[in-house]
Amino acid sequence: MAKSLPRIRRLVGQPFPRVDADGKARGTTRYLADRHYPGLRHGVVVRSPVPRGILKAVVPDPDFDWTGIVLATAKDIPGINVVHMHDRTMPLLAEIGGEIRYRGEPVGVVAAKTPELAAAAAARVRVEVDELPPLLTLQEAVATFKSAPARFDSMKNQDIVKGDLAHGFAAADEILEAEYWAGHQEQLYLENQGLVVVPQKDGSILAEGSIQCPYFPVHELNDPLKLPPEKIRVRQTPIGGAFGGKEEYPTMLVGYAAVAALKSGRPVKIAYERHEDILFTPKRHPVWSRYKVGFKKDGTLTAIECDFILDGGAYLTISDVVMFRGILHCAVAYRCDHVTIRGKVARTHSVPCGAFRGFGAPQAIWGIESHVDAIAARLGKTPDAYRLQIHARPGDRTPTGQILSKENGATDCLRLALRRADFARKLKQCSRGRLLKGQKKYYGVGLSFFAHGAAFTGDGEAKFKAKGRVELALLDDGRPGVDIRVSSTEMGQGVHTVFTQIAADALDLDPARIRFPLADTALVPNSGPTVASRTTMVVGNVVHRAALDLKSQIEAFAALRHFRGAAARLRGSRLVAQGGKSVPFAKVAREMLAELGGASGFFQFELPADIRWDQTTFKGDSYPGYSWSANVAEIEIDPLTCEIAVKRVCAVLDIGRVVNPVTAAGQVEGGLTQALGYALLEKIGTGPNGLYDAARLQTYIIPTALDVPEFDVKFVEYPYSFAPPGAKGLGELPMDGLAPAIANAVAAAIGVRLRRLPITPEAIHAALHPVSGGAP
């Protein structure tokens, strides 16, 4: 028997300290703005001054001194003027003679020695447009949908059909119908969008910056830049928050900067200031949904019919997939045999909407979770008892026909949240529009319950086959260790930390010997974008398996080299074998680096072979796994000012295996806070001039430390056994359901249900004091 060695403590499941926190807290971490680029030019985007029209001319002012300044327009685009995205309809820069579709649509890029000079020059470019009448808002689009559906301009339609809706409604004792609205939401990462494109001698480009998905520009800009993927190299700088906001948009920014960089032959940096960032980058899609639900006297749901329309803005970009995720979350959490959901993406002449944490799910869950509460009220049932009665359980079929697996903590989440929040007792204290004895403020408690489909929709992961490597390397201290090579980006969510834990456990190696460099497409295989709550679940499994692959290579080498062929094991950072003296990992790793030139473990993700998905009919297994959550919100409303204070929030979540309870709780608290902002504070819309009407931090209000409640966050673990260590999605789930929980609490406090987000004090006031004759 080998001598017993101290085993490295198992790290998965532990509150392992963040590997990137120290430099960030010292202020030494270098974000894009903290880096120096020799010969740099600063780029400023020239934009359309009107929301819609035909572009006639882009004319630099001849009275301005253009010496040393470059103006790139559509005619400077080396290849075909289109950004791939999902339908290849959006030009990189608007063409003369082409249609302008939103105010601020890029028509050119100015590059100059200083940001001030570039801004001054951009202001001296005359953009001539023959104006056309725009359709600016979802309200207008929905009005058309209702009054003249044939004229409704939908960029994408998708239905989900289960059973027979007519049959379901015929079986109902009662039918409840209502509409739910929510507006835009800005991601408001603290670090604004920014990146640098450096032209290389061989005609290729290097893009570096605050980029959530480094492989997107590599595969989306081949047509306009006339460069194959291998000639577009993208590197991540430390990202000061993204939340989806730096998912698809940086691709366009790389394109703008690249056109100017290729024309000038110099590195070009485009870094937005806050105002420009809010005005012209994608937001969460506004939504209108209409639920019509049939139910029996005992509460059984017999039919769910839902129209679900997102405001896509001027171009589709990625809105089809956002809508897909939306409709897949419209009715997934409840038992019902007859379901029809019709999703659409409305075209408006506004900035294209895009990815934001939740990706359609918060919009869907906002509607259904309000509506289920309304049905419970109609039935005279409590919100908690009613959800316990009708929620989906293992073995149930979802609207797409997927059978929910046993790895499902839905019921636990619901029961535990209700118990921890003491919901049943608190429900009796709700004011319902009349202050109870001892109350100075209206009090309400609200519940929501929901799932989030983890990873890419449908067979996305099966087709994508995420790849990753774990390889031997000399680390910064000159001693051997391993590098994690995947394209997942650290944006604050903690992936560098949890992947370090996963790799350390798989290798049984000191975590200090594991390094996770920032993603660089020249050095990492494509493990997919850092989106869709897929990273720990899917890429975490890739890292786990690649690390095991490397481990077996190290063990095989050590067996021959040090143990005369006897089976060796890497254990506690040492190689051990029966009858032999253990050898340190560092020694074996040095030998492998010197003699073999290194070693690399590899894995490519695959889904179970029995996954079935039909992308045209939307039938089958819509997600590899589901995370679940229940939220309880307690609120108070001042009867005089109508101010709403969220006092306590309890969230219980099943995210599968919790790799790091501290980073996971941090994700939850942060997501809940964004959802609180969505529910109550964050109000922004397209104004009559085509611009967002809250374009700075003075007017776009996000939660401060004074606005957040006490959080009670608890996990129940139903691991995804197919993909060790067994995580399911985490990132988006906390954003999904707090808004309806708060809205349900508001209804319990004032006795009126509000169906439009955000719920502002003005809306509360209008509900409490309806103009006589007007509807609340």
Place this chain on the structure above:
Amino acid sequence: MSIVKRTWTVNGTSVAIRAPAGRRLLDLLREDLGLIGSKESCGEGECGACTVIIDDEPVVSCLVPVGQLPDGTDILTIEGIEKKRAGRLLRQAYVECGAVQCGFCIPGMVVGSYALLRKNPRPSAQAIRAGLAGNLCRCTGYAKIIAAVKLAAARLAGRRK
């Protein structure tokens, strides 16, 4: 624009300044003095990412023109905070409590926390919320930041006894 010449103390060291009077303190710190820990996010004094301490008061450096600060002004940035015991305790507590995510607001947040603890060494949770209300964070929901300030305050008080 008129050029001003000043002598300040920055992070404990005397520094001679020559700059346009209207230059933002934030730009001067970052570009001329290389103190990149102070971050710009909103550029209009709403977010607190550029918070520094001027003569014992937390100030958003994006709104301070250089000409406004007389000779002898004492400026403390995140880089100087690290030289103070309370600053190091705060940094350690932020790391231990999981209060750091994307990190972009954190230097300003730590500077704000330092200023808070100077005035109120044992702040309640509500005092911490109020003290940091001018520092926006989009990642954390503030819970772990509040916990970190409490932990640092407790350690600071423990040693002082």
